[in-house]
Amino acid sequence: MEALMIYDNYTTNEKIIHGWGFSCLLDGHILFDTGENGSKLLKNLNSLDVTLNDITDIVISHDHWDHQGGLWALLDKRTGINVYSCPGFSQEFKDKVKNLNGNLIELTGLTEISTGIYSTGEIIGTYKEGPISEQVIICNTKEGMSVVTGCAHPGIISIVDKAVELFPDQDLNTLMGGFHLYKSSEKEAEAVYSKLKEYGFKNYGGTHCTGDFAKQFNTFEIAAGTRIVL
Template sequence: MQIRIVATGSTPQERREGRWGLSLLLGESVLLDTFGMADLFWDNLCKVRGDVSRIRHVVLSHEHWDHIEGLEKLAEKNSTVTVYICPHTEASVKAWIRGFGMPVVEVDDWLEIEKGVFISGEIAGTWSGNPLWEQIVVIQEQPWLSVLTGCAHPGLFPILQRVQNRFADPITLLMGGFHLMNSTEEGIAAAVTALRMFGVQRIAPTHCTGEPAVSILRETFGNRFVPVEEGGLINSREKIQE
């Protein structure tokens, strides 16, 4: 499956400017997150997916502003899109989402929304010392398995463990925000250990991963490290060049 990077904010300067968050288009009809700048999200989405009427699903990984702001723009043009959220999403955010009149599904366990495209259901994590739930998307194209994260607040180990408990296929691609931006060297090392433990073959970190972690991951994975650039395209089934 082709994964298009609609928008990503990953540098300290972008964060200061509010140009922050993530949005990925999976194939032609599934969006993971809608970025933190609505106008930029919409402009970029129209560039990579001219016919937005073909988008049928929007998976919101979690409730933070930098992953949901563009939803309003999409609702103006395509209010039939189904939006998938975590059941523990904060009540005011739920009300905001439901206010667009789009069908809303609260996902508490694995759900296949299109052939081979699964949502994990919410996974418990924390942010600033408070509980925060997040869901991920898994693309199954046997024997390929791609895992896509918004921010990975629950941590890479719990996320990958949940995937392994559900699927027998190897994880051929892990892509998205890895939430290592403020991690210590020990924390980054622990994340690398988790990636190795679960046999992750290719990685494509962006957004909240943080440059120190990205540098370590690039060095660790070598030609199995996939750069992520806004407007770029990644093939989930691309073979690793030996």
């Protein structure tokens, strides 16, 4: 299964625009997050030869601008598409999806969106002293379980614990996405990464809000335009 990075803080070449945010196309048809800006998102999809009709479902990790900002331009052009959210997303978000004729589906628990591709359902974390609702993608392939995170506000370690609890018998393949460590000191980030390495994933790819120091801990290059085999 392929994970194609559509939108990220970093890019692989000048044809693929970078911007603050995250978006990743899974198995050629499930779009996980949409970055901060619709026109950049649409340009990158086009540059990466993804047509809007290829996309069957959109999963939004959490209701922050850098993950749902590109959604509106997509829904303008692609009505009736499934948009997976969580009950804790804002009413404003839910109304906007419905007004643009998106098919809003709110997930609470583990849900298989397509063969081998799951949402964990709603995980509650803390953001700016309030609760935040976030869902995470799990891809199970013959290589094992991969975990793809948007911002990991509930904490990347709690998220991995949750994924392992959901699929205790799976080998651990790839952990990738935003780990939200960019405000942490290098020492704190190192402590988190060494904990993450103890789980024994084969590959690590922190990006987006992980911080520049992710590069020294990652086991592969990850940026907008990167193709990763899960």
